[in-house]
Amino acid sequence: MTRYLTDLARRSLTTFAELLQIMLPVMILVRLGNAFGLSEALAWLLAPVMGLAGLPPETGIVWATALLTGVYGGIGAYLVLLPDLGMTVAQHSILCAMILFAHALPVEQAIVRRAGASFLLTSLLRVGAALAYGAAVAWICAATGALSGPLEPIFLGGGAADAGWGAWALETAVSLASILVIVALLFALLDGLEALGVLRWTTRLLEPLLRGIGLDPRMAPMTTIGMLLGLTYGGALIIQATKDQQFDARARFLALACLSLSHALIEDTALMLALGADVWIVLVGRLVFTLAIVAALAALLKRWPVSTGRSRNRAGENSGGLR
Numbered sequence: 001m002t003r004y005l006t007d008l009a010r011r012s013l014t015t016f017a018e019l020l021q022i023m024l025p026v027m028i029l030v031r032l033g034n035a036f037g038l039s040e041a042l043a044w045l046l047a048p049v050m051g052l053a054g055l056p057p058e059t060g061i062v063w064a065t066a067l068l069t070g071v072y073g074g075i076g077a078y079l080v081l082l083p084d085l086g087m088t089v090a091q092h093s094i095l096c097a098m099i100l101f102a103h104a105l106p107v108e109q110a111i112v113r114r115a116g117a118s119f120l121l122t123s124l125l126r127v128g129a130a131l132a133y134g135a136a137v138a139w140i141c142a143a144t145g146a147l148s149g150p151l152e153p154i155f156l157g158g159g160a161a162d163a164g165w166g167a168w169a170l171e172t173a174v175s176l177a178s179i180l181v182i183v184a185l186l187f188a189l190l191d192g193l194e195a196l197g198v199l200r201w202t203t204r205l206l207e208p209l210l211r212g213i214g215l216d217p218r219m220a221p222m223t224t225i226g227m228l229l230g231l232t233y234g235g236a237l238i239i240q241a242t243k244d245q246q247f248d249a250r251a252r253f254l255a256l257a258c259l260s261l262s263h264a265l266i267e268d269t270a271l272m273l274a275l276g277a278d279v280w281i282v283l284v285g286r287l288v289f290t291l292a293i294v295a296a297l298a299a300l301l302k303r304w305p306v307s308t309g310r311s312r313n314r315a316g317e318n319s320g321g322l323r
Contacts, residue, residue, distance in 0.1 A: 012184035019183070020176065022069055023076035027172060030061065030080040053134030054142065056085050059095050070104035071268055079175050090147035093281040094134045096272040100282060101130035101261060109260070111235040116242055117256040126260050133289050137281055147278055182274045186267055193266065202228060213291050214298025215258065216251035223255045231263040250301050254294060262290040
């Protein structure tokens with residue numbers, strides 16, 4: 001047990017140090033943007049987009065940061081802005097879901113492109129799905145009154161905009177310390193799930209669903225792994241598989257579209273749940289929405305085949321396709 005706890009602490013601190021390099025600069029930049037009025041100007045520009053999902057204009061800064069830097073970069077921006085947003089649980093959950101749908105596009109979609117699908121097409125798919133899902137959930141919550149109570153974060157929030165730099169720094173340190181605790185708990189959770197065989201059971205559960213919505217059965221296992229553990233893992237497996245055997249453009253695109261829309265279902269979802277998001281919005285609804293989109297794409301491409309990315313000739317050379 002002592003050896004495991006030591007290893008857990010080492011992994012957690014190493015990962016947190018890497019995350020700190022992303023989050024802290026973002027938090028300082030957003031804080032400076034607030035001080036000089038830049039955040040308000042950017043929020044005004046992004047207001048129409050975030051308004052589609054019933055979110056405050058300032059959340060556009062959070063999502064834009066996540067799109068460029070990743071989930072933790074978006075959280076870094078969120079920590080600074082949250083105290084002044086007056087978010088409901090529904091709005092918070094919608095924003096978390098949108099971040100999970102679309103984040104770190106420059107890095108992740110570069111992996112997708114290397115695996116054989118269009119960078120531009122899959123990026124637009126992720127952004128469009130995030131906005132459509134956010135708008136749909138916002139309408140349902142508004143119509144039913146679900147999750148309309150105010151968000152009461154336990155640890156989120158890097159200090160109000162009018163707080164002094166000293167108070168802001170102290171609250172930010174507390175928030176970052178809480179992130180470290182969450183990272184350690186996530187590692188422990190993943191270790192526990194693997195030891196109990198939950199990951200293997202979930203993989204067996206997802207594979208038939210993916211085959212049922214139209215994915216190539218040969219790609220279902222690697223897509224499932226990526227959906228559970230992350231796009232990097234799934235993308236690497238698909239890259240390797242395409243070296244060993246031939247897959248047509250449709251098969252690659254559908255697998256990578258599914259992987260792009262929903263990946264790291266365990267780790268990233270657990271993170272958002274720890275931040276107070278609703279499980280039905282950030283996990284169940286998001287997964288159902290992903291499967292519905294992929295099933296629709298599979299039916300569409302089966303009826304009207306189009307170029308969806310890179311294809312290979314027998315010599316292994318790249319030919320044309322959407323980028």
